[in-house]
Amino acid sequence: MSQFPDPAAADQVQIMHKKxxxxxxxxxxxxxxxRAVKDVSFNIRRNRIxxxxxxxxxxxxxxxRSLNRMNDFVEGARVEGExxxxxxxxxxxxxxxxxxxxxxxxxFQKPNPFPKSIYNNIAWGPLINGYNxxxxxxxxxxxxxAALWExxxxxxxxxxxxxxxxxxxxxxxxRALAMEPEVLLMDEPCSxxxxxxxxxxxxxxxxxxxxxxxxxxxxxxxQAARIxxxxxxxxxxxxxxxxxxxxIFTRPAVKRTEEYVTGRFG
Amino acid sequence: MSFSSEQESIYLAxxxxxxxxxxxxxxxxxxxxxLLLGIxxxxxxxxxxxxxxxxxxxxxxxxxxxxxxIKSALxxxxxxxxxxxxxSIPVGVSTALYLEEFAGKGRLAKIIEVNIANLxxxxxxxxxxxxxxxxxxxxxxxRSLISGALTMSLLILPVIIIASREAIKTVPQxxxxxxxxxxxxxxQTTWAHVLPASFPGIMTGVILALSRAIGETxxxxxxxxxxxxxxxxxxxxxxxxxxxxxxxNWVSRPQEEFHELxxxxxxxxxxxxxxxxxxxIFIRNKTERRLK
Amino acid sequence: xxxxxxxxxxxxxxxxxPGKRVTINKSGIRWGEALIKSWxxxxxxxxxxxxxAIVFLLLSETLKFFESVSPAEFFLGTTWTPLFxxxxxxxxxxxxxxxxxxxxxxxxxIPTGLASAIYLSEYASDRVRRIxxxxxxxxxxxxxxxxxxxxxxxxxxxxxxxxxxxQVFNALSAAxxxxxxxxxxxxxxxxxxxxxxxxxxxxxxxALGATSYEVTTRVVVPAGLSGVMASFLLAISRAIGETxxxxxxxxxxxxxxxxxxxxxxxxTAYIVQVSLGDTxxxxxxxxxxxxxxxxxxxxxxxxxxxxxxxxxxxxxVYD
Numbered sequence: 073m074s075q076f077p078d079p080a081a082a083d084q085v086q087i088m089h090k091k092x093x094x095x096x097x098x099x100x101x102x103x104x105x106x107r108a109v110k111d112v113s114f115n116i117r118r119n120r121i122x123x124x125x126x127x128x129x130x131x132x133x134x135x136x137r138s139l140n141r142m143n144d145f146v147e148g149a150r151v152e153g154e155x156x157x158x159x160x161x162x163x164x165x166x167x168x169x170x171x172x173x174x175x176x177x178x179x180f181q182k183p184n185p186f187p188k189s190i191y192n193n194i195a196w197g198p199l200i201n202g203y204n205x206x207x208x209x210x211x212x213x214x215x216x217x218a219a220l221w222e223x224x225x226x227x228x229x230x231x232x233x234x235x236x237x238x239x240x241x242x243x244x245x246x247r248a249l250a251m252e253p254e255v256l257l258m259d260e261p262c263s264x265x266x267x268x269x270x271x272x273x274x275x276x277x278x279x280x281x282x283x284x285x286x287x288x289x290x291x292x293x294x295q296a297a298r299i300x301x302x303x304x305x306x307x308x309x310x311x312x313x314x315x316x317x318x319x320i321f322t323r324p325a326v327k328r329t330e331e332y333v334t335g336r337f338g
Numbered sequence: 339m340s341f342s343s344e345q346e347s348i349y350l351a352x353x354x355x356x357x358x359x360x361x362x363x364x365x366x367x368x369x370x371x372x373l374l375l376g377i378x379x380x381x382x383x384x385x386x387x388x389x390x391x392x393x394x395x396x397x398x399x400x401x402x403x404x405x406x407x408i409k410s411a412l413x414x415x416x417x418x419x420x421x422x423x424x425x426s427i428p429v430g431v432s433t434a435l436y437l438e439e440f441a442g443k444g445r446l447a448k449i450i451e452v453n454i455a456n457l458x459x460x461x462x463x464x465x466x467x468x469x470x471x472x473x474x475x476x477x478x479x480x481r482s483l484i485s486g487a488l489t490m491s492l493l494i495l496p497v498i499i500i501a502s503r504e505a506i507k508t509v510p511q512x513x514x515x516x517x518x519x520x521x522x523x524x525x526q527t528t529w530a531h532v533l534p535a536s537f538p539g540i541m542t543g544v545i546l547a548l549s550r551a552i553g554e555t556x557x558x559x560x561x562x563x564x565x566x567x568x569x570x571x572x573x574x575x576x577x578x579x580x581x582x583x584x585x586x587n588w589v590s591r592p593q594e595e596f597h598e599l600x601x602x603x604x605x606x607x608x609x610x611x612x613x614x615x616x617x618x619i620f621i622r623n624k625t626e627r628r629l630k
Numbered sequence: 631x632x633x634x635x636x637x638x639x640x641x642x643x644x645x646x647x648p649g650k651r652v653t654i655n656k657s658g659i660r661w662g663e664a665l666i667k668s669w670x671x672x673x674x675x676x677x678x679x680x681x682x683a684i685v686f687l688l689l690s691e692t693l694k695f696f697e698s699v700s701p702a703e704f705f706l707g708t709t710w711t712p713l714f715x716x717x718x719x720x721x722x723x724x725x726x727x728x729x730x731x732x733x734x735x736x737x738x739x740i741p742t743g744l745a746s747a748i749y750l751s752e753y754a755s756d757r758v759r760r761i762x763x764x765x766x767x768x769x770x771x772x773x774x775x776x777x778x779x780x781x782x783x784x785x786x787x788x789x790x791x792x793x794x795x796x797q798v799f800n801a802l803s804a805a806x807x808x809x810x811x812x813x814x815x816x817x818x819x820x821x822x823x824x825x826x827x828x829x830x831x832x833x834x835x836x837a838l839g840a841t842s843y844e845v846t847t848r849v850v851v852p853a854g855l856s857g858v859m860a861s862f863l864l865a866i867s868r869a870i871g872e873t874x875x876x877x878x879x880x881x882x883x884x885x886x887x888x889x890x891x892x893x894x895x896x897x898t899a900y901i902v903q904v905s906l907g908d909t910x911x912x913x914x915x916x917x918x919x920x921x922x923x924x925x926x927x928x929x930x931x932x933x934x935x936x937x938x939x940x941x942x943x944x945x946x947v948y949d
Contacts, residue, residue, distance in 0.1 A: 142519065147443065174521030184512035186531060196530060197520035244516070251520055357841035364749035367742050371817075372765050374810060381784050382776070429673045436670035452938075454677050459864065459934035461871025463898055464684060464927050467919070470905070471687050492680055499677070525666050546771075553773025556873040556898070560905050582775045582874075589779050589878055597783055604776050611771055619764065 093118045093254055093285050094139065094176075099153035101134050101143065107309060108134045111153075114304055114314040116255065121277060121286045123300035123317065125293060127337065130306040132289045136257050138162075139287065140176040141169040157255075174201055177253035181260040183240035185232035185247070190215075190224055193232045193243060194250045201251070210250055217283075218246035219276050238269025245276065249284070256280065258288040262295065274299050293333060297321045305329050382608070386601025394602055398568040399584060403595035408603050410567040411584035414483070415552060415610075417571055418580055421487035422494070422551050427544055429491070430498030434540075437499075438506040439528050458496035465493040466560025474561050481562035484574040489557050494547040501543020505536040538625035545618040549611050555582040581607045688927055691920035698914055704921065710884040710895075712918045713904075723884035724922060727801070727894035731876055732869045734805025734890065735812060739869075740862055743816025744851075747858075750817070751824040752846050763818075770814035778878030781807040786879065799881025799893035807875050812865040819864065823857020824850055856940050863937035867930045873898040897926045 094116035101109035109131040116122050124132040134143065141162060143149040155162040162172055186193050194214050195207045203210065211228065215221035220242040224235070232243055241261060248256060258277075262270040277286060277299055290296050296303055296317065303320040305312045305328075313320065313329045324330045331337055397407025433454075441447040469489025479485045509532050517527035558580055565587040567579040581603060588600035696704070699719045707720015746766075750759060786803045789796050796802065827850050835845040851858065881893030882903055895903075904919045 140519065142515065145515070145518070170521055170523055172521075173519055178519040180512065180515065180519075182512065184510075184516040186513060186516065187535060197522070200526050200530070201521055247516075247520065353841050353844070357843035360843040360846070361749075361753050364745045364753060368746040368749045368754075368762060368817075371742070371746060371769070371813060372762065375765055375769050377784075378772075378776075378780055381780065385783065429676060432670045432673035433677060436667075436674040440667055440670055441674070450674050450677060453681050455938060456931060456934055457677060457681060459867055459930060460684070461873070461898065461926060461930055463871065463873050463901055464688075464923055466905075467901070467923050468680075468684050468687060472683060495677065495680075523660065523663050525663050549771055553771070553775070555773070555775045556902065559902055562905075582773055585779070586775050586874065586878070589775070589782060597779075600779055601783075604779060607773065608776070611773075612768075615767065615771055 091115075091117055093157065094287075095154075095156040097154040097156065099135070099138070099151065099155060101131070101138055102148075102150040102152070103134075103146065104148040109138075109306075110309040112306070112311040114311065116285060116287055117302065118285050119281060119283075120301040121281055121288060121299055122302045122304065123296035124287065124289045124304045124306060125291070125296050125332075126306035126312075127332070128291065129308075131309040132306050133259055135306070136259055136287065136289045139255070139257055140178055141172050142178065144169055174251060175253055176255045176257060177248035177251055178257045178259065179241070179244050179248055179261050182264050183237060183244050185235070185240050185243050187231065187233055189229045190232050190235070190243060191228040194247050197247060197251050214246040214250040215243075217249050217280070218242045219272065219279075220246055236269075238265050238272060241265060241269065241273065242276070245273070249280075253284065255285045255287060258286060260289055260291060263291065270295075293321075305332060307332070379608075382601050382604050385598050386603070386605050389599055389602035390605060394599075395606070399566055399579075399587075400568075403593065403599055406588075406596075406599055408581065408584055408606065410570055411579050411581045411603070412606070413570050414563075414567070414578040415581045417483050417574075417578065418486055418490065419548055419552060421483060421574060422490045423544075423548060425487060426491040426495055426498055426547070430495050430544075430547075431502050431540060433495075433499045434502035434506055435528060435533075438503055439524060439532065454496045454499050458500060461556075462493055462554050463556040463560060465489055466557035468492065469557060469561045479575070481564065481577050482575045483571055483578045485561050486558055486563060486578065486580070487574070489561055490551045490554065493554065493557060494551050497547040497550065498544055501547065502536070502540045505539025505543065506532060508539065509535045538621050542618045542622045545614050545621075549614040549618075552611060552614075553582055553607065555586050558583055559586075581610075684927070688920055688924040691917055692924045695914070695917035695921040698917070699921075708886055710900075713907075713915055717914070719918065721897075721922065721925065723886050724895060724897045724900055725925070726886045727880065727884060728870055728896040728898070728926075730801050730890060730894065731805045731808055731872075731880060731896055732866060734802065735809035735869045736862075736866055738806060738809030739813040739816050739865060743813045743861075743865070744820055744858065746813070746817040747820035747824055748846055748851070750821045752842065752850065766814040766817055769810070770818070772811075774811065774872060774874040775878070777807045777811050777875040781875060781879035793891065796891040797881075797893055799879065799883075800891050801880050801894045802890040804876045804880035804896075805890065807879060808869050808872050811872065811875065812869050815865045815868060816861050819861030820854075820858045823854040823861065826857065827853040856943065860937040860941045863933050863940070867933040867937070870933070871898065871926065871930050873902060877902050897922050901926075 092115040096115070097113050099109060099112045100107060112135060124135065126132050137143045137146075138151050139155065139162070143151065151163050157172075157176070160167060186196070188196070191207075191211055194211045198210060199207065212221060212225075215224065220239060223239060224230075224243075232240065235243060241264075245256075245261075262273055265273070274295065277288070280286060288296075288300065300317045302314070303317045304314045305320060305324075305326075307328065312332075313324060313326045315325065319325070320329060321333050324333065394407045395412065396409055397405060398410050399408070400406040433450075437447060437450060441450070466489060469485060469492070473479045473485040473488050474481060479488075513531050513535070514527055517531055522530075562577075563583050564577055564579050565583055567577070571578045585600045585603040585607065588596040588603065591597075703719050704721050706722070707718060708722045709718040709720050710723045711718045746762075750762060754762065781803045785806055786796075786798060786800065789800070789803060790798075831849055831853055832845055835849045840848070876896045877899040880896060880899065882895050882899060883893045884895040884900070885892065887894075900922055901919055904915060
């Protein structure tokens with residue numbers, strides 16, 4: 073539920089031009105008594121791709137899900153610390169999780185298109201959020217941004233379930249983009265796809281970087297090295313190192329990071 | 339202890355024979371159940387067939403078998419089913435949605451769930467007593483269609499709730515997550531995605547519940563559905579009769595002709611039920627094929 | 631920009647127009663959502679109200695009944711003549727009537743239902759299943775008054791041909807027909823329980839050289855025993871609550887004889903008898919209706935709860 077803009081609040085301009093769109097400060101995430109994410113702090117830079125890597129069970133997906141409050145749906149999940157977005161703590165008392173998710177979108181590991189037409193998959197999100205412009209343009213725009221338009225433009229009203237895995241995932245990306253999110257979260261988006269679809273999506277992410285901010289969780293180190301600008305390496309809930317990707321993979325500051333990226337474990 | 343190879347093969351042969359006999363035995367029993375159904379239907383058909391004509395459907399009950407018909411009972415049953423559907427479907431599906439989507443896993447939800455499971459096993463005559471005391475007497479709705487409909491709705495509500503919950507449960511969680519991630523509220527997600535996906539399963543459950551309601555006699559007896567109704571009800575507050583009541587009334591009479599009339603009424607009742615069940619099975623098959 | 635356009639404006643668009651921002655705060659409760667949730671919760675609440683109403687109603691009238699009749703006479707007396715003089719309120723004949731019909735029905739339905747379930751889950755091909763399953767559903771969907779008719783016009787005459795001294799209204803006829811009625815229930819629920827047994831268990835037993843008979847009786851049925859037993863209990867509970875078939879077939883004479891050839895009266899048949907007659911409300915006769923109904927309700931409730939406990943207790947076996 074957005075308020076009307078306050079022209080007198082010139083400091084708001086600062087928010088839009090700040091380098092960091094999302095700041096994590098001492099974030100702890102608990103599942104009941106189990107502390108899955110421990111005291112994590114780093115910043116997500118605007119219009120960059122930030123990758124979170126680490127061995128299985130290190131808490132990277134948990135952390136990602138907390139960025140758009142999807143952890144709210146897990147019984148017993150609790151977040152402490154601050155996640156600052158648009159000058160608010162995402163977990164503040166007055167914050168409405170539904171509005172958070174309009175601004176921070178997500179693409180999941182396994183493509184999950186709605187059992188509806190391609191057209192309705194994309195149009196539904198904006199429509200229920202009050203969109204009243206041309207949906208045809210919206211659908212075309214979103215599909216083009218996800219590099220799927222050419223392949224489906226003649227069958228927009230076919231069921232989305234008839235698409236291949238890679239196409240479905242690009243549809244899910246288009247669907248998330250239709251909401252015009254400030255940040256796009258991607259939870260191992262290619263792990264269920266074949267190498268060719270994976271390459272398509274990685275190319276896509278380079279293009280998206282210009283307009284959107286992307287945070288991607290991946291267990292594929294090479295992928296992180298290829299596409300991301302910044303990388304966070306986590307292990308067992310701790311943030312071991314956060315740095316420019318090039319440094320993480322060539323001259324990491326922490327020994328444990330070096331052991332992971334050179335494949336000595338994980 | 340070791341067997342000689344001859345003893346071993348005899349023992350083995352005996353075990354195999356036993357297995358075969360057992361399989362045959364189970365098959366025979368099952369098929370005799372089918373046979374039994376056949377006998378039952380055949381019996382009813384030959385008893386009632388000669389009474390089955392348009393005059394039978396179009397006449398009111400009478401002391402004279404030749405003139406008796408089930409018009410009032412048929413109309414009463416149709417009225418009843420429409421009213422029951424109008425009441426029980428919204429309440430039942432809403433309850434199922436509440437329990438599956440909105441209630442969480444707390445103690446309250448568990449209590450409601452156990453409660454519904456128990457209500458499903460309460461004998462129908464107890465519902466009749468409930469209906470008598472609350473709808474007929476306390477709310478002064480008298481022995482009307484609405485009393486009957488409310489009582490029947492309470493009876494089949496647990497069935498609808500349980501069937502709808504099963505249907506809602508089959509909707510994959512990933513669909514909900516996709517909707518939430520687009521900034522949708524719980525109800526928006528439920529309305530746009532969960533309900534449409536579970537609709538066929540819900541419909542099947544509803545149809546089966548309604549067909550159960552059509553056949554129930556005891557609750558209607560309790561709330562006072564009349565057994566000799568020579569008029570058609572015109573509104574929910576009118577008194578009425580229904581197919582099972584009329585059949586019961588005819589069966590209870592000593593004369594042979596009334597038994598045959600009852601059989602004719604049963605044929606009509608079973609025909610209605612058959613159509614409803616076939617619809618439910620058809621819907622179910624259509625959905626199963628779609629998911630494959 | 632309108633509020634709606636603002637909601638979906640992109641970050642870049644907003645950056646181009648300084649001073650505008652999109653907040654992520656709550657601005658009040660979502661009224662529509664709250665209203666809908668209240669309606670749904672209200673519907674769910676109806677089920678609790680129903681149970682409360684049943685319990686309250688039954689108990690309050692029963693307590694009134696026990697003001698005139700001592701519980702000892704009710705539960706231990708063996709003569710039931712509440713509507714005549716001299717009136718006697720021993721409920722045991724009704725319980726006895728219900729019991730012999732139920733036991734008879736169980737003897738018929740449980741072995742055959744289980745055998746059918748075994749056939750369906752272990753031996754039958756898909757084609758056969760596709761025939762038999764709908765047949766079972768049809769049998770289960772037949773209204774009870776039809777079974778009552780069947781008892782009166784087919785079963786009883788057939789029985790009288792075999793046993794000449796059987797009465798027109800008798801318990802055996804009712805037991806047979808109720809047995810047929812609950813058979814599909816036993817078959818379907820047990821079939822579900824047996825199918826839930828993992829294939830790997832069966833394969834392990836076959837790999838040891840067991841025959842199908844041995845696998846079924848010593849591995850599958852024991853593994854699915856909780857579901858099978860729950861199905862038995864549910865079927866018995868259904869038989870106890872059965873009204874129309876017994877009313878039509880078994881008659882209206884409460885007695886405690888051991889013979890199944892005679893007319894008896896079940897609890898349910900008594901309730902129907904009272905409500906078909908002209909019973910003034912508030913009188914002792916009216917109250918007997920509730921006393922018997924409460925007993926019926928209590929018995930079926932206990933059986934249902936026990937069957938649920940059995941199901942829940944042993945369900946974790948496979949997980």
